[in-house]
Amino acid sequence: MRAFEYTTAASAAEAVLAVTPGTRFLAGGTNLYDLMKLGVEAPEAVVDVTRVPELARTDTSGPDELVFGSGARMADVAEDPVLLRDYPALAQSLALAASQQLRTMATVGGNLLQRTRCAYFRSTAHPCDKREPGTGCPVRGGLDRGFAVLGLGETCVAVYPGDWAVALLAFDAVIDVLGPSGTRTVPLGDLHRLPGSTPHLEHTLAQDELITAIRVPTTRAGRASTYLKIRDRESYAFALTSAAAALAFDGDAVTEARIAVGGVATKPWRSREAEALLVGGPLTQETARAAGEAIFAEAVPGRHNGFKIELGVRTVADALFHAARTGESR
Ligand SMILES: Cc1cc2nc3c(=O)[nH]c(=O)nc-3n(C[C@H](O)[C@H](O)[C@H](O)COP(=O)(O)OP(=O)(O)OC[C@H]3O[C@@H](n4cnc5c(N)ncnc54)[C@H](O)[C@@H]3O)c2cc1C
Incomplete structure (x- = not known):
């Protein structure tokens, strides 16, 4: 080093x-x-920044928003009683990430800016356009099983690996950022960039901008929510596919639907079109699958990762039913 x-x-x-x-x-x-x-x-x-008290403050008691200091530890936020009761998708997205030891060290702010797990990116023995622009990418046409099918760049197909950002995206979270000229608020959906022709630029923050807090507007859809994560082994693994789903109902009819997916795209991915398909009618096998298909309608398979499209559709459909059942039990 x-x-x-x-x-x-x-x-x-x-x-x-x-x-x-x-x-x-x-x-x-x-x-x-x-x-x-x-x-x-x-x-x-x-x-x-781990000794900055103001970054560790978390407040989930307010009527309008949940506030997580960027320095709050993943393990602590995952066990927050309000989150477990009212926003299970947020708690699960943290609890299903990494390992207990890592979650005890890692912060909810650092989690958002974690970098891809692409093996070529992480190995200086290989070329990588994300690590060193212009050197190329061995993945396309090669061993691409774990790679993205949505949001592909001209040279980079590396997956955004995090879980928490996917769940936050479904809940319209925003982040507060402090820079030399003051504070600004960035919608979570604007934090991560598509790779395009500049895959080395992964987010929209300047080098001297510090995430101070993550804020989530309260919604009654939180209670009927879930984060479903599909992976090669049941613990200590990144998502092959994942879905954060949240629903609100009036009787049998869906009045609000929120869906974001992970493990399949170069950034956390939300589909308003898929959500709109669900609103106004009951949740059925057909509508749940249609929502999943809408999310993956533009997916582009590589050589070995095409299975992620059908797996992703099913993950979304299953997550919707998990979310609905979670809501019924509360
Ligand atoms: C073996 C392993 C398995 C894992 N599995 C998963 C998984 O399944 N799901 C998942 O989501 N994650 C997983 N992770 C990733 C892990 O969750 C992240 O490493 C962790 O969340 C990063 O948080 P940190 O506080 O340690 O960040 P750091 O490592 O300290 O920082 C990460 C990046 O964020 C920047 N940064 C940190 N804080 C701020 C801030 N406040 N403002 C601006 N920039 C900041 C840093 O400069 C750095 O670039 C895994 C990690 C490992 C090692």
């Missing part, structure tokens, strides 16, 4: 002011240090 300067910040403002070119914020370090040890990231300096 290359030598780097390490500083700690006592406040969010101090953290932002400490940024010089080549600096990264350090939260739990479970992704950043990992990539530094692999030689994929080589920051000149890191600013440790």
Whole structure:
């Protein structure tokens, strides 16, 4: 690992002011240090934000929104009683990620900006347009089983690996960001970029912008929600496909539907078209499947990942029924 300067910040403002070119914020370090040890990231300096009390504050008691400080630990948020009761999809998206040890270290802010798990990106022995623009990509036409079928870039098909951002997207979350010129609010849906011809640019934050909080507007659809994650083994694995689904009903009729999918796209993926198909009628096998098919209508299979399309459709359909059943039991 290359030598780097390490500083700690006592406040969010101090953290932002400490940024010089080549600096990264350090939260739990479970992704950043990992990539530094692999030689994929080589920051000149890191600013440790884990001792900033204001970033750890979480408040799920308000009537209008849930607030998660970016420095809150994944394990703690996953066990928040309000989330478990009223927003099971949010709690599950954290509880089903990584391992208990990692969740105890990792923060909900760092989780959003974790980088792809593409093996070529993580190996400096291989070319990678995301790691080093212009060097090429060995995945296309090659071993692409775990790769994206939605939101493909001109050169990059690496999947966005996180679970929490997928669930947050379904709930219209926003993030508060502090930079040298003040605070701004970014809808979660605008945080991650499509790879296009610049796959090395993964998000829309400047280097000196610190995520301070994640805010989720309250909705009664939270109670009938689920995060369904399909993977090669039942724990400690990233999603092959996943779906966050939330529903509200008036009698049998769906009045509100929220669906986002993970494991299949280059960024967290939401489909308003699919949601609209469900509203106004009862949830049936046919409408649930139609919603899944709508999400994957534009999917482009590679050589080995075509199975993700049918698996993704079924994941969405199953998640909708899980969500509906969860709502009935409350
Ligand atoms: C073996 C393994 C399995 C995993 N499985 C899963 C999984 O199934 N699902 C899943 O979702 N995740 C999974 N993860 C990823 C894990 O959840 C992330 O590594 C973790 O959430 C990152 O959080 P952190 O606090 O450690 O971030 P860090 O590693 O400290 O930071 C990550 C990135 O975010 C930036 N950053 C951190 N905080 C801020 C902030 N407040 N503002 C701006 N930038 C910031 C850092 O500069 C860095 O670029 C896995 C990780 C490992 C190692």
